[in-house]
Structures are given as structure tokens and as C-alpha cells.
Amino acid sequence: MSPVIIVAVLLLLVVLAVLFIPWSTNSATDRDTLNQRFYRSRLDELAREGHGPDDALVVELQRTLLDDIPRGEKRALAQAAAPAMSRWVLLPGALVVVLVSGGLYWHSANVEQLLQWQHARAQYPQLLKQVMDPQAAPLREDQLASLALGLRSRLQDDRQNIAQWRLLGRIGVTLNDNAIILGAFSQAWQLAPKDSQVTVDYAGALVRSGEQGNIRKGELLLRDVLAQDANNVQALDLLAFSDYLQQRYDQAAQHWKQALALTPADDPQHAIIAGNLRQATLRSQQ
Structure with a gap:
């Protein structure tokens, strides 16, 4: 196989890898996860100090941190689902890239003449x-x-x-x-x-x-x-x-x-x- 063809195939594989490999991970800790962990840790501390569920400190903690947790969970679920959907949406585009790249190479490089040579x-x-x-x-x-x-x-x-x-x-x-x-x-x-x-x-x-x-x-x-x-x-x-x-x-x-x-x-x-x-x-x- 011609070195030019090998290089072209490798470059095409790199492009497809960039499109389809999920570079981000689901294990990354976002702001909502930190809020939830901080809330539970602080709630345990307040319980050990004798503060009940209706205590002002507990209520304030719920208002500032806990109320944000449901939205964060929804957002985390949306972020987790987005990459899979994006990859399927990109599949037709990737096929077009492959076909157009192959066609352009065949036309411009004149592979038939190269083989004759x-x-x-x-x-x-x-x-x-x-x-x-x-x-x-x-x-x-x-x-x-x-x-x-x-x-x-x-x-x-x-x-x-x-x-x-x-x-x-x-x-x-x-x-x-x-x-x-x-x-x-x-x-x-x-x-x-x-x-x-x-x-x-x-x-x-x-x-x-x-x-x-x-x-x-x-x-x-x-x-x-x-x-x-x-x-x-x-x-x-x-x-x-x-x-x-x-x-x-x-x-x-x-x-x-x-x-x-x-x-x-x-x-x-x-x-x-x-x-x-x-x-x-x-x-x-x-």
C-alpha cells in the first residue's frame, strides 16, 4: 500500500476518534455533587451538636444547598445522556466524511494511474x-x-x-x-x-x-x-x-x-x- 494512502487512512481514523471517543467522563464531580456531600456532612455535624430538623441553622442549610440538588440531578442526567445521543447524530456525518474523503482522494490522486505507474x-x-x-x-x-x-x-x-x-x-x-x-x-x-x-x-x-x-x-x-x-x-x-x-x-x-x-x-x-x-x-x- 502506498505511504500516501496509509497516511490518509490514519488521518481519517484520527478525525473519527475525535468525533466518537467520549473524552469526558461521568465520574467527574460537579458543583451539585459537592453541594449534596457538603449538605449531608453539615447536617450530620448539626445533629451531633443537638440541632433539630426545625432549627434555624438546618432550615438555612436546606435553603442554600438542598434546594439546588434536584435541579443538579436533572442536569447531571441530561449531561450523562447527551454524549451518547451526539455520537448517534454524528454517525451519518461521519459516513459522509468517509465517502467524500475517499472520493476526493480517488479523484485527485488518480489511483488508477498510480497503480499503472x-x-x-x-x-x-x-x-x-x-x-x-x-x-x-x-x-x-x-x-x-x-x-x-x-x-x-x-x-x-x-x-x-x-x-x-x-x-x-x-x-x-x-x-x-x-x-x-x-x-x-x-x-x-x-x-x-x-x-x-x-x-x-x-x-x-x-x-x-x-x-x-x-x-x-x-x-x-x-x-x-x-x-x-x-x-x-x-x-x-x-x-x-x-x-x-x-x-x-x-x-x-x-x-x-x-x-x-x-x-x-x-x-x-x-x-x-x-x-x-x-x-x-x-x-x-x-
Whole structure:
């Protein structure tokens, strides 16, 4: 059980204890009890001194003390009965407190997501081992989502791990989750802005985001990479892709032509780039 849940339950028990435990006791001596004891003691003293029931001292004692005893007894009975009645009256309120507290905790703490997070942390080592093993079976989509959640949790404790940020970004690409893609590749780029491969990853995420501000930033980063390495095929391919999306078909064809010349004929990417080049060329001629 989560420590947060334990603390919440303990606090709720304390509140219920304050409401229902009878902190006052019936053995406490009140003013009426003292009056009664004092009256009887004084009456015994007067009897020993020879004062009869009609004596002035006895009559005065009755007037000042004894007359107050019946009201005191009634009041004591009312006070003794009040706590039990109050506790029964408070029972519906206590049930409401329990239900509302549980509902608010379930809603605000999002217990279902908490349980998913704990499950992802437990499954993370095995899923990571499986995804890194080329001989292992590919992960299902739900397993990839669990791996991404576990990886994000681990990165909270190891935020300088560039390789794991890039892995999280690639998982995001597979899941088609733009939030994961941009967040992960952005973190990796902030840690290694001079690394061309990391920059290309981040630029690709920006270009594919569909937002004009991100696209412009991604294109600038790709041009910076090409200024340092004109033969970077991945940067040329991404820049051509961005040109194509922006309907700059001539520029897209030019960049894909450069990328095709740098890609070996036996590389599977060669056929894809060639197809993209043909499509851009046709669009530029229309």
C-alpha cells in the first residue's frame, strides 16, 4: 500500500476518534455533587451538636444547598445522556466524511494511474531487456506504453542519460505520441546540442509536429547540421520532407536528389528516397 494512502487512512481514523471517543467522563464531580456531600456532612455535624430538623441553622442549610440538588440531578442526567445521543447524530456525518474523503482522494490522486505507474516500474527491466534484444519478439503497443512510462520514471532519477532520452523518443515515434517525441528529443538535445545525431532527432520531431513555429526551428537546426556535414543523408531527407509538406516541391526534389546520390543502392532507404524524389518531381511539374 502506498505511504500516501496509509497516511490518509490514519488521518481519517484520527478525525473519527475525535468525533466518537467520549473524552469526558461521568465520574467527574460537579458543583451539585459537592453541594449534596457538603449538605449531608453539615447536617450530620448539626445533629451531633443537638440541632433539630426545625432549627434555624438546618432550615438555612436546606435553603442554600438542598434546594439546588434536584435541579443538579436533572442536569447531571441530561449531561450523562447527551454524549451518547451526539455520537448517534454524528454517525451519518461521519459516513459522509468517509465517502467524500475517499472520493476526493480517488479523484485527485488518480489511483488508477498510480497503480499503472507502479506496474510499469516493476515491468521496466524485463521490457527494456526485450526491446534491446534483436532476437526477442517485438513488444505489443501496450507493452511499449508501459515501457515508456517506466523509462520516464527512471529518467526522473537519471536526467543526464542521453541514450535513454533518445530511446524514449523512438518509443514515442512508434506509439505516434507527439508529446513523448518532442519532450524526449528536446531533453536529449539540451544535454548534447553539438551532437549532430541528437540534433537531427530533435529537428525531425519539430518538423513532424505540424506547428509552423516548430517547423521553422527544425529546418534551421537541419541547415546547421548540413553546414557542418553536407553529406548527412538523414538531415537532407528530413529537410526534403519538410519542403514537400510546405509545397516547396523544387527544393524537396533537390534535397532528395542529393540524399539519393549519397545512399548505397543496396540500402533499403535508397528505394524510399527514390520514390519520394519521383513524387516531388511530378508535383513540381504540375
